[in-house]
Structures are given as C-alpha cells and as structure tokens.
Amino acid sequence: MTPDNLLFLAVICLYLSGTILYLLGVLWQIPILRRASYAAAIGGFLLHSVCLGLSLREESGTMLLRGEFYFSLLAWSLLLIFFFLWWRLRMDFLGLLASPLALILFLSSQAVGGARQLPETLSGLFFGLHIGSLFLSISLLAMACGAGAGYLFLERKIKTKEKLTGFARALPSLSTFDRANQWAVTGGFPLYTIGLVSGFLWAKLTWQRIFSWDPKEVVAIFIWLLFAFLFHQRLFMGWRGRKTAWLAIWVFCLSIVSMLVINFFMPTHHSFTS
Template sequence: MISPEFSTLLTLCLYGAASIAGMSGMMLRSALLRRAGCWLAGFGFLVQTLMLALGFHSSLPDGLSLGAYLQMLAWFVLLCGLISLLRFRQEAMLLLASPLALILFIMSAPYLTAVIRIPRQLSAPFFTLHIGALFLSLGLLTLAFAAGGIFLFLEGRIKSKQAMKGFWQDMPALSLLDRVNALVVMTAFPLYTLGIVAGLFWGKSVYGATFNGDPKEVISLVVWLLLAVLFHNRLARGWRGRKPARLTVLIFVLCLFSFIVVNTFMETHHAFIRG
C-alpha cells in the first residue's frame, strides 16, 4: 500500500521542481525552462492522479484526512492550469498554478492523519455533486484570479505609460486574459450552483434543515450571488475588462477566506479539524 507520506513527498518534489523551473523561466525569459516547468507540472499531475487512483488514503478507514482534501484541491488547480494550456496555448496559467499546488501540498503535510468524518447519510452523490463541483469551480476561480490579477496589473501599467520590462513582456495579451476570465465564469457559475444545491439538499437529511445560518453556508451564498452578478453581466450586458477582473479577484478572496478561515477556525458544520 502506498502511504500518504510517500505520495505527498513524491508529488511535492515534482510540483516543487515545476515551480522552480517555471518561475525561473519566467524571470529569466527562458523558453526552455518554461517548457521544462510545464512538463514537470504535467508529470506531477499524472503522478498525483495515479496516487489518487491507487487509493493511498485507504489506510484511513474512518474517512479522508484534511491533507487529502487539500491535495485534491491542488489536483483541481493543476487540472485547470492544464486546460488553460491546451485551450489557449498559454504557459503562464499553468506555471502560476504549479506554485499554488505546491503551497497546498506543503499545507497538507501536517494534516495527513487529521481525519474528517463524514456523516453516513452523505452518500457517494454528495461527494460527486457537492465536493467535486465546488472543488472544480474553486480550481477554475483560481485560474480566473490569476488572469484577473495579471489583467489589472498590466492594464494599470499600460494606462500609466510605464515600460514593460522583464518577464512581464511575455505575459498574455489583455484580450486573452479577458477571454480566460469569461470562459471561467461561464463554467464556474453552473458548477458552483450545482455544488451549492447538492450541499443544501443533502444537508437537510443530516442537520434537519436546508439552511442553518452556518457561517460556511452564509459566505457560500454570498459568493454564489456575486458569481451570479458576474455571470449575468458577462452574458447579458457584455461586461469586459476591468470590472469582471476586479469582481473575480474579490470572489476568489472570499472563497479563500471561506476555505481557510471559516473551515478551520470558526464554529461551523464544515470545520476541518474539530468534530
């Protein structure tokens, strides 16, 4: 049986090498290093996929650990980076996704044995619709956050007529960054909606009510409303450029607050370590 520690260490090394090669390639403007970073990230993704398929977490019969959930999130982030590379032929999103996945793996290491016990009433459909849809939408929003942040930075420099130096010259065009943002919003909103609806539906059988005023539920609904505004204005009003970029950054920050602060430190049904 492959242990969680071995799986974590192997994938951590690959994502670390991908991050070093990719960031070095961007800073030094080296196409060879950037390409090496992409290949290492892709190989790390395949290794992690294999480890997940082999079920390294089966050594924890009572449930998945917090570390496993963080590693699953890293997998979704890398998946979105790879989709961006294949869809837009741009290395930047994947090279930025690699350090994020590395950080998640570093965070996961201390919690490989911190088991999260899921109520028995929550069967396989819960994981498929709730966890899967929300994690994939969060991975997509990570990609949108990177695109939106780069868009705002580059647009600010262009408007102030500041010179583009170093690796900033190799960043995607503003029009492409806006296309990434639009595609992510069109995909992430339906997925996030599916995850929220599944969570509310299955939550009733566990907690006795569809909505309990739980901090996680409240902030999730706020995120959903902001995503709905962004989705509607993108689709119906043709929003482009700075407004959707800013709103995407805000939505991602709220998701990060929800995932880290609410899940870990606040009194909630979704606490990762307590209960």
Template sequence: MHVFDLLYFVNIGLYCFGAVLYFLGALTSSRALKRSASWLAVIGFALHTAMLVHFLASGPLSQLTQGWYLKLMSWCMLLIFFILWWRLKHEFLALMASPLALFVFISSLAMPQAGAVMPKSLSAVLLIVHVGSLFVSVGLSAVACVAGLVFLHQNRTIKSKAKLSTFDKDLPALSVFDRVNHWAVVIGFPLYTLGVISGFIGAKFTLEKVIAWLAILIWLLFALLFHLRLAFGWRGRKPATLAIWIFLLFLATLLINFVLPTEQTFHP
C-alpha cells in the same frame, strides 16, 4: 519515513522547481527552461493523480481525510489550468497554477489524519456531485483570480507607458486573460450553485453564522459577475477585480472550514 511521505516531498519539489524554472525562463526568454518547467509540472501532476487514486481505492469515502480533500482541490486547480493550456496554447496559464497548487498541497499536510465523519443520509452519488462541483468551481475561481491579477498588472503597465520587462513581453495579450476570466465565471457559477444545493440536500448540515454569510456573499458576488458578463458583456478591469475578491472569499471559507471548528463539518 513511509514511502508516501517521501512522495509528498517529491511532489512538492516538482511543483516548486517547475514554478521557479518557468519564471527564470520567462525572465531570460529561455525556451529550454520553460520546457523543463512544463515537464516538471506534468510529472508532478501525474504523481499527484496516482496518490489520490491510491488513497481513493484503499477504503470507503467516509475514511478519506481532510488532507485528502485539500489534495483533491489542488489537483482540480491544476487540471483546469492544464486544460486551458491545451485549449489556448499558452503555457503561462498552466504554470501559473504551480505556486497556488503548491500552497494548497502543502496546507493539506497539516490537516488531521482522522477520517471525516459523513452522515448516513449523504449518498456516494451526492457526495461526488457536491465535492466535485464545489472543487471544480473553486479551481475555476482560482483561474479567474490568476487571470485577473495578470490582467490588472498588464493593464497598469500599458497605461503607464512603462517599458515592458522581458517577463511582461512573454505574457499573452490582455484579451486572452479577459477571455479566461469570462469562461471561468460562466462555467464556475453554475457548478458552485450545484455544489451548494447538493450539499444542503444530501448532508442536511447546518452552518454557523460566519460560514453562512460567507457562502451567501460568495454566491451573490458570483451571480452578479455571471449576470454582468453575460447580460451586459462586462469586460476589463472591473470583472478582473471582482473575480479576485470572490476567490479571496473562497480562501476565507476554506480556512474557517478546515482550520477552525465549525458546524459545517458533517454530522451523522
């Protein structure tokens, strides 16, 4: 087994055990378990970063595989959650990212190892802008989705006047999740717009109908959520629900793009 194959499994183990330990810590109100989970997540993120840097330095961008780009996407998700953890001082926000990043990271291992074919018209700068802005916007959408799911769960529990479990008591206030959703949308929508525009300008690729309509639908819903948040101060259950649907559409687009043969792949 190659050393990097072993590191993949180590990374998966760190993310997996980090998520399990955090939920056990939340259920038992154990700060020791949650602290251990935090360290596992941080170590996994550091190892994840080292592997991405190694492969980036080992050859030109055109030789990077689809699996590498998925690993980069899961890394972006974790980075955004860690930044929120640092800014908002709620470890729950960072550790909730572990299961999602774990799913994307494992999916990357099933991707073909052949390098993606890039068009000559796509410069390195445009590629970085395109991939970077899109992946960060997807990561922010994941943040909004997780915050929305927890918001809806907490809101339903409070309205039903059900007894709060130990796990529910350990969660931040509803206003925290609504604020996370707000900033994820406010920052994520402009980045998604930049990523889409830079992709068309630099790569000059065409899209099959399914991909085209999904991209248009995501942009329209994202624009609607962005506008209602800023112009009308939209808050609560409805923006949380819409943020979840937007992220599900992102996942559908990724599934079609990476798994099914479409014309969204780059052509020379």
C-alpha cells in the same frame, strides 16, 4: 523512508521544479525552461493522481472523511483545470499561478494531517457531487483570479507608459487575460451553483432542513450572489476588463477564506473537527 514518503517528496519536487523553471523561463525568455516546467508539472500531477488513488484504496474509503484528502484533491483539481485551459486555449501563462498554488495546497494537506477529519455525515453523495462541483468551480475561479491579477498588472504598466521589460514583456495581451477570465467565469458559476444546490439537498436528507443559518451556508450564499452578479454582468451586460478582473479576485479570495477560516476556526457542521 517508506514508499509513500518517497512518492510525496517526488510530487513536491516536481511541483517546485515546475514553478521555478516556469518563472526562470519567463524572466530569461528561454523557451526550453518553460517546456521543462510543463513536463515537471505534468509529472507531478500524474504522481499526485497515484497518491490520491493509493490513499483511497489503502484507507478503504475512510480517507474521504479526512481533511488532508480534501486539500490534496483541491490541489489536483486546480492543475486539472490549468491543463485543460492550456490545452484548449494555450493559456500557459496561468502556470504562474497554478503550480505554486498547487504546491502550497499539497503541502497544506500534510499540515492538516490526520488530526482533523470531516463529520461522517459529509460523505457519500456529498463528496461526489457537492465537493466535486465546488472544487472544480474554485479551481476555475483561481484561474480567473490569476488572469485578473495579470490584467490589472499589465493595464497599469500600459497606462503609465512604462517600458515592458523582463516579466511584463513576457505576458500575453490584455484581451488574452480577459478571455481567460471569461472562460473561467462561464464554466465556474454553473458548477458552483450545482455544488451549492446539491449541498442543500444533502442537508435536507441528513439534517431534515435545507438551511440552518450555519456560518458556512451563509457565506456560501453570499459568494454565490457575488459570483452570480459577475456571471450576469460578464455574459449579459458585456462587462470586460478591469471590473471583471477585480470581481473575480474578490470571489476567489472569499472562497478561500470560507474554506480556511470557517472550516477550521468557526462552529459549523462543516468543520474539520479534531
């Protein structure tokens, strides 16, 4: 087994351990298990960073054109955002989403393999600004989605006057879920806008036109409009709670569908082509 394979397996084991330990810590109300889950997630994140760095160095830049690198980078971005919210707002409950989703994306990056890669036109500045901004925005959306799902779950328990036991009892308050949604939406929409605008500018430089009715572009604009509505209603109209929770879930799900379905199964110049 090569060192690269060992590193890959170590990342998987740490992410999986972090997921299981956090869930057990919540269900059994054992703080030491939750602390151990943080340590495992941080260890996996650090080794994951090493994996990305080695990939960039060994492939002499061609890794930026490979589909697996983008999935791995998205998993890394997701945990980066989670650690920031955990450090800044003590929202550790988002670990219930971050670790499992990062594990799935990291495994997916290997499933993509070397058989698919992005067109060479989608490199350079495109990667640094367009992809970077969008991935951070999607990672924030994932946190908003997780907070929204938690809000809806807890709200239903409270409205039906069910006794909060086990997992439900360990959840934070509705206001904490709503605050996580607010932070994610406030930071995510400007980043998504930067990613979208930089993509259109790059299209102008590369294909001599800003908009070409490409399926990816059409869906991206639709997502931006929905995200803009959520951002406006959240910040300027005072929306809170249930409505913003559902909207955040929908925007995140559409973003994932855009990445997985359109990039792989529809004719577009954003495709991961064989």
